Amino acid sequence: MPCTYRYSQYHIVKETLWHNKQEKGREPLALTLHPKYSQHVKYLGDTQHNCTFSIRNVTKEDSATYWFRFITNQAHGRYTGEPGVKLTAKSVSLKVKVNRKVTEGQNVTLTCRTNCSLSDHPTFIWYKDGNPTLNTNPISSVLYLQSISNAPKNISVSVSPSGEIVTGSSVTLTCTCKSNLPVKNFTWFQKNETNISEREQNYTI
Missing domain, CATH: 2.60.40.10 (Immunoglobulins)
Known part of the structure; x- marks a missing residue:
């Protein structure tokens, strides 16, 4: 003051x-x-x-x-x-809304809303995975994405310990993947079986 x-x-x-x-x-x-x-x-x-x-x-x-x-x-x-x-101090609200429910390959519009009193030319910077995006105007509250992909990619399973597994010993299977959205659970099942064995990233037998 x-x-x-x-x-x-x-x-x-x-x-x-x-x-x-x-x-x-x-x-x-x-x-x-x-x-x-x-x-x-x-x-x-x-x-x-x-x-x-x-x-x-x-x-x-x-x-x-x-x-x-x-x-x-x-x-x-x-x-x-x-x-x-x-x-007069008030809590700041910052929310991002999606224009509609989308599936992989569709276009999507993200809109930022805030209860702050903004100037005539506010600056908005959009981030993806912690990095500023390069495909949008930084002074716009709206981000247009030409396509969106949420499906996990590069799925792989590793075995520990590696090498030959002796009957009666323990083995841990670990699933890794890359996804734009956080993975809520992992489902393990045997081939031609539908019984869910585990919902964690690691499955120990």
Whole structure:
């Protein structure tokens, strides 16, 4: 919160503080000394003309009216900046919606929605697997995908231990694959059998 203040040249500022609670007849407590705020507020000003104040890691509970106050060496030299600064913090919502249910090989449109107050030209950057996409305009909230593939690929099964397996010993089969969507479960079955043996990635016999 950028802030400046002025006072009489005959006064000397002894104390400066920010607070968010005023009680008649009581001197307010500086937020830098308040147990609830002391860890994420900081006074960046001085005792001259700068009264800048910062709040880190803002939460909805920080929504309040904040006042700057300074005390001089004069008997009645106590001043509070009115009407104060009103801070309203709200939770941010960011959701991506798909235009319709799609299957592999179809086109799909992804749209980003947010409850934030945006500027006239906001910037949207779409990511795929943690990397920025190269096939979309970065200032658009809509991403058009020419085709989508969700089917798992490169499916393989490895055996551990490898080599000859002795009757009566244990062996673990591990299935690996690549998929655009997370794999919820693995189904193991014997050839020409429908009985499900396991729903984990590893199957031990």
